[in-house]
Amino acid sequence: MCRLGQSIHLRPKKEPSKLEMKMRMMLIIPAHVIMLVYLSVSGAEDTVNVLDEVKALRAEFEGLKSTCQASHVAFTAVLRPSNPDKDGFGNTGPFSQETTLIHSRALTNVGDAYDPASGIFTAPVKGVYYFTFTTYAWAKEADIGVSLYKNHQQVLLVWEFQDKGDNEDFASNSATLLLEKGDTVYMRLPSGLQVTSNQNTNLSTFSGFLLFPM
Incomplete structure (x- = not known):
């Protein structure tokens, strides 16, 4: 308990050591890597789906074109x-x-x-x-x-x-x-x-x- 007139000394905040910084970075980086991999895979799947749809539409168009010409x-x-x-x-x-x-x-x-x-x-x-x-x-x-x-x-x-x-x-x-x-x-x-x-x-x-x- 502090008395009147006494000065209060605050302990300075301890800076993290280099080892702690490395540990924190090791925890943060994998999370970013996982997110990037997920986004890449998801984007690739979307791209494949879009390409499949384009191919299907092109095939349907060519079929309709052939039918129209043959008609x-x-x-x-x-x-x-x-x-x-x-x-x-x-x-x-x-x-x-x-x-x-x-x-x-x-x-x-x-x-x-x-x-x-x-x-x-x-x-x-x-x-x-x-x-x-x-x-x-x-x-x-x-x-x-x-x-x-x-x-x-x-x-x-x-x-x-x-x-x-x-x-x-x-x-x-x-x-x-x-x-x-x-x-x-x-x-x-x-x-x-x-x-x-x-x-x-x-x-x-x-x-x-x-x-x-x-």
Whole structure:
């Protein structure tokens, strides 16, 4: 207990030794290192996640881009006679076996899905397509007609017997088809039947286009 008049002496605060400073730094540094490592790992994981999302979006965009480009599909092709007469007319058939009709003159072929060399349309994407065809015949006492095929299966057929007094006719038909990518559609001439075409006039035609992709 202090008496009046006595001076009070305060002990000066002891400075930490070098050893204590090292110990304190050893405790502080690992905490900073741990925090930096955590932030680095967390940031790396976030970066990986962002890159994965960017790759997924890019792949989705490329898929949509391909579908959009492939969805522009439309064609019209015309049948030409192999041996036209002086007026440009000529018959195809009759043959002993069913034969693919090759409409070799492509008036329109957006998307290049129709092959004028083979007469075959190949679906570039899955979707609903519309096909139509018109055939012309000029022959007396003959069987005329054509058929529409999808993947080796007959879808439509038009047929008529031309008698003596009826030697000129047109026939048309159409179909809406659900096609998978790679499905084929084409025209066939049944055995024993024939059709007429002209070298200069578009009489017998085959057309199709994509209504919408699926």
